[in-house]
Amino acid sequence: VFTVTSNSWEYTADGHALAYDAGAELIDMEFVQFHPTGMVWPPGVRGILVTEGVRGEGGILTNSEGKRFMFDYLPESTKNDYAATEDEAKEWVDATINHKKSEARRPPELSTRDNVARAIYVENKEGRGSPHGGVFLDISYQDSERVKKKLPSMYHQFKELADVDITTQKMEVGPTA
Known part of the structure; x- marks a missing residue:
């Protein structure tokens, strides 16, 4: 159903298709939780999850x-729960x-999963994504x-x-169903 998924490769939504073809109504298909950071490159590892611990560790x-974009995607209702500047985020980390x-607030990368996944999606949709349809996660x-x-x-x-040394290179990640 989704291009990038953490499910095994053999799960291709055949059950959904059979049910639909038999007349079943597929409802609430939009209510799928996306993990914001799954591997997106190379193709053989697409969808393998990247623990939220990477973002938690800074x-x-x-x-x-090269823009740190999550500051732009914090919902107004929770914006005050997160660092307002890169310096404050670094202080928290x-x-x-x-x-x-510390009185510092947590980094915006620790926003809710749905918010981070949506932000990554928008960055790609607006042409600011990574070469393979994600963004970069940097702990180097x-x-x-x-x-x-x-x-x-990790x-x-x-x-x-992926032949990526995360201590010296950025990871390419994206939302994963």
Whole structure:
């Protein structure tokens, strides 16, 4: 049903199609939760999920222009829950990493899944996406040994499946059904 999915490759919505062809009404098909960050490149790994822990450890989402875009997509109703500037977001990340208290608010990349997924979708729709239909998730500015220790599965997943070293390179990610 969806181009990018975390389901196994053999799940092709045949059941939905058979039911529809038999006269069933498919309802509420738009109510699918999208995980905002799944791998989008190379094709063989498309849809493998990227843990939200990467964003929690300070991962920054940028578009093809290098702009950190999530500040532009915070809903008015929750905008005050998130950092207003990159400096404030960095202060929150640094305090969290060092187990310290801070008055700083969390980074906009930690907005709700639906909001982050929608923001990535809009960035692509408006021509600011990555070459393969996502955006970039960057944690390479963090200490490489710390990244390997805190995110070992993500480090190995990208290194082995996409030949991307997340301690030195950006990850290409996008919404995944």
